[in-house]
Amino acid sequence: MSVGAWEAFLLILQRELRLSFRRPDQLLQPLVFFLIVTTLFPLGLSVQLSLLRDMAPAVLWVAALLSSLLSLDSLFKSDADDGTLEQLALSGQGLTVIVAAKTVAHWLVTGLALVLVSPIVGTALGIPTTAFATMLLSLGLGTLTLSWLGSIGAGLTIGVRRGNVLLSLIVLPLAMPLLIFGAGATDRAIAGASAAGALYFLAALCVLTCTLAPFAAAAALRITLE
Amino acid sequence: MTVERIMWTWFYKLASPPYVYGVAAALMPWLFGIAALAIGYGVVAGLAIAPPDYQQGEAFRMIYVHVPSAILSVTIYTIMACASAVALIWRIKVGHAVAAASAPIGASFTLLTLVTGSLWGRPMWGTYWAWDPRLTSELILLFLYVGVMSLRSAFEDPARGDRAAALLSVVGVVNVPIVHFSVVWWNSLHQGATIVRLGAPKMPGSMLWPLLSMWLGFMLFYGAVLCIRLQGEVLNRERQSAWVREAIKS
Numbered sequence: 409m410s411v412g413a414w415e416a417f418l419l420i421l422q423r424e425l426r427l428s429f430r431r432p433d434q435l436l437q438p439l440v441f442f443l444i445v446t447t448l449f450p451l452g453l454s455v456q457l458s459l460l461r462d463m464a465p466a467v468l469w470v471a472a473l474l475s476s477l478l479s480l481d482s483l484f485k486s487d488a489d490d491g492t493l494e495q496l497a498l499s500g501q502g503l504t505v506i507v508a509a510k511t512v513a514h515w516l517v518t519g520l521a522l523v524l525v526s527p528i529v530g531t532a533l534g535i536p537t538t539a540f541a542t543m544l545l546s547l548g549l550g551t552l553t554l555s556w557l558g559s560i561g562a563g564l565t566i567g568v569r570r571g572n573v574l575l576s577l578i579v580l581p582l583a584m585p586l587l588i589f590g591a592g593a594t595d596r597a598i599a600g601a602s603a604a605g606a607l608y609f610l611a612a613l614c615v616l617t618c619t620l621a622p623f624a625a626a627a628a629l630r631i632t633l634e
Numbered sequence: 635m636t637v638e639r640i641m642w643t644w645f646y647k648l649a650s651p652p653y654v655y656g657v658a659a660a661l662m663p664w665l666f667g668i669a670a671l672a673i674g675y676g677v678v679a680g681l682a683i684a685p686p687d688y689q690q691g692e693a694f695r696m697i698y699v700h701v702p703s704a705i706l707s708v709t710i711y712t713i714m715a716c717a718s719a720v721a722l723i724w725r726i727k728v729g730h731a732v733a734a735a736s737a738p739i740g741a742s743f744t745l746l747t748l749v750t751g752s753l754w755g756r757p758m759w760g761t762y763w764a765w766d767p768r769l770t771s772e773l774i775l776l777f778l779y780v781g782v783m784s785l786r787s788a789f790e791d792p793a794r795g796d797r798a799a800a801l802l803s804v805v806g807v808v809n810v811p812i813v814h815f816s817v818v819w820w821n822s823l824h825q826g827a828t829i830v831r832l833g834a835p836k837m838p839g840s841m842l843w844p845l846l847s848m849w850l851g852f853m854l855f856y857g858a859v860l861c862i863r864l865q866g867e868v869l870n871r872e873r874q875s876a877w878v879r880e881a882i883k884s
Contacts, residue, residue, distance in 0.1 A: 560805055564798045568788040577784060578802060581777040582809050585816035592819075609819070613812070624805055627722075631797045 416501045417509045424513030434482075438475040438518050439525055445471040446529045464533035465594035468543070469550070469587050471529075472522055476551055477579060479518045480558035481572045483510060484629070488566045497633055503626035511559040511625070519551030535598060542597035542607065549610040550590040556614075556621035557582050563628030585613060649726040652877045655868045658861040665858035672851030680844035687841075696754040698845060702852040704747040704768075707775060708810070710740030710856060714782070715807035718800035730796035731871060733803060734786060735863035739856055741779035747772055767817045774813050778806045792871075 411419070428435055449467045450460055460467075487493040487510075496506050526547055527540055535543060561579040565571035593606035647653045680698040687694035714736040721729025751769060752762040763769070782799050789795035872878050 560801075564785060564802060565788070567794065568785075571788070574781075574784055574788055577777075578781045581774050581781060581813075582805070584774055585809075585812050588816045588819065606819075609816070620808075624801065628798065628801055631794060631801060634794070 411501070413502065413505050416499075417505050420496070420506055420509035421513050424510055425516065428513070428517045435517055435521070438479045439521055441478055442471050442475040442522055442525065443529065445474060446533065450533070461534040461598070464530070464535050465543075465591040465598065467533060468526065468529060468535075468547075468594065469591040472526070472547060472551060473554065473580070473583055473587060475522065476518055476554050477558065477576055479514070480555075480562050480579070481575060483514050483559060483562040484566050485562075488633070493629070494633060497629070503629055504622045507559055507563070507625045507629065508622040511555050511622070514559075515552050515555040519555055520548070522551055523547045535594070538600070539594060539597035542603045543594050546590045546593040546603070546607060546610055549607070549614045550586045553586055553610070553614045553617045554579075554583055556617035556625075559625040560621055560628055563625045563632060566629070566632045586610070589613070649724070649728055651728060651731075651868045651872050651875075652881075654728050654731075655865055655881065658864045658868075662858055662861035662865075665854045665861060669851045669854035669858055672847045672854060674851075676844045676848035676851055679840075680848065684841045684844055690758060693754065693757045696750055698848045700747060700750040700754060701845060702849040703743045703750065704772065705849060706852050706856055707740060707744040707747050707772065709853075710736050710743060711775065711779070711803075711810065712807065714740060715803045718803040722797065722800050722804070727871065728868070730800060731864055731867040732860070733800060734796065735860055735867045737779060737783050737786070737799075739859055739863070741776060741783065743852075743856075744772060744776045744779060748776065767814075771810075771814045771817045774817070775810065778810070782806065 446467055449463065453459055453463070484493055487496070497503055499506075523544055526543060530540060530543055531537075558575075558579050561575045561582075564578065565575045568574055589606045589609045593603040593610065596603040596606065648657075676698055681695055684695070686692050714733045717729045717732035717736065719729075720726055721733065748769070751772070755764060756762050782803050785802055786795045786799035789798065869878055869881075
C-alpha cells in the first residue's frame with residue numbers, strides 16, 4: 409500500500425500528537441520550566457518593577473529559548489532508541505517528510521503552548537497589554553524557527569551519549585538572531601514604536617528554516633542512523 | 635579539452651590521501667619560509683618604522699595582529715565549510731581531514747582576535763569589552779567553532795563524527811551572515827549608548843604595506859600549520875593502510 413507524502417505527513421503528525429497527549433506530564437514540563445525561569449528573574453532583581461519591565465523582553469525570550477531547547481532532546485530520541493525511527497526511515501517515505509511532521513508536532517505541543525502561556529508571564533513581568541499582539545506573533549514565529557533549527561541539532565546528536573548539553577551548544581549560537589529580533593520586536597512594541605522590521609526579519613528566518621531545515625535535518629538523520 | 639582534463643585529474647589526485655600527504659609535506663617548508671619573511675617584514679615595518687597614529691598613538695599597532703587574525707577567523711571557517719561540503723557531496727575523505735585540521739586553527743585565530751581586540755579596546759574605548767557588533771559576531775563565531783569541534787569528537791565512530799561535523803559547518807556557514815547582520819541591526823536598536831566603531835581609516839602606505847604583509851604572512855602561516863596538522867590527520871585516518879607503514883619506515 410503506497411501512501412502519498414502529504415498523507416504520510418498527516419499520519420505521523422497525528423501519531424506524534426497522540427503520543428504527546430497520552431503523557432500530559434511531559435507536555436506540561438517545558439511550560440512549568442518556562443514559568444519557573446521567568447520567576448527567577450524578579451526574585452533575583454528585588455522588586456523594582458521598572459527595572460523588571462525594561463528586562464521583560466529579554467527574560468521572556470531567554471526563558472522561551474531554554475524551555476523549547478529542553479524538550480528538543482526528546483524529538484527523535486525515544487523513537488531512535490526503540491527502533492521506530494529506523495522503521496520510519498525504511499518505510500519508503502522521504503526522511504524529509506518524516507522530519508517535517510515530527511518537528512511540526514514538536515512545535516505544536518511546546519512552542520505553541522508556550523505562546524499561549526506567554527500573556528500570563530508577560531503580565532507578571534509588567535509588559536503592557538498593547539504589546540501583547542507583537543509578543544505573541546514574535547514568539548510564535550521564533551519558537552517555530554527554533555524547532556526547525558533544533559531538528560537539525562537533535563538529528564545530529566542522536567547517537568551521542570549525554571547529547572543534551574552538546575545539543576544546546578550547537579543550537580544556541582544558531583538561535584541568537586532569533587533572540588535579537590524577537591526581544592527587539594517586543595522591546596519596540598513596549599516602547600510604542602513599530603515592530604514591523606523585526607517581525608519581518610523573524611518571518612524571513614522562519615520561512616528560510618521551514619524550507620531548508622527539513623532537508624538538513626533529514627541529512628543529519630541519515631548520517632547518525634547509518 | 636586538455637586544460638579541463640588536467641584540472642579534473644588534479645582534483646581526483648587531491649582525493650587520494652598519499653598524494654595529499656606528499657603535497658602537504660612538500661609545501662610545508664616553503665609556506666613556513668615565506669610566512670616568516672612576510673611576518674618578519676610586517677613586524678619590523680609595523681612596530682618600528684610606521685609612524686604612530688595621530689589619534690591612537692602607539693596603541694594602533696595592535697592592528698597588525700588583530701585585523702589579519704580577524705580576517706583569518708572568517709576565512710578559515712569558510713574553508714572548513716567548503717572542505718566539509720566537498721567531503722559530504724563527493725564523499726572525499728580528505729575533505730574531512732582538511733576540515734578537522736582547520737577547525738582548531740580557526741578557533742585559535744578567533745580567540746586571538748577577541749583577546750587582541752579587548753586589549754586594544756582598553757586604551758581606546760576605556761573598556762576591555764564592548765557589545766560592538768563585530769566583537770559580538772566574532773564571539774558567536776567562536777561558539778560555532780566550539781560546536782563543530784565538540785560534535786566531531788562526540789561520536790565513538792570517527793567517520794560518523796566527521797560527517798555530522800561537516801553538516802554542522804555547512805549549516806553554520808549559512809548562518810554566519812545572518813548572525814552578522816542581525817547583530818548589526820541589534821546594535822542599531824540600542825542607540826544612545828556609546829557607539830564604538832572601528833571605521834576603516836584611510837591609511838598611508840607606511841602603515842598599510844606592513845598590514846598587507848602581515849595578512850599575507852598569517853595566511854601562509856595558516857597554510858603551513860594546516861599542512862602539518864593535515865599530515866597528522868591523514869596518517870591517523872589511514873593508519874591501517876600499507877602506504878602509511880611505508881611512509882613511516884622511510
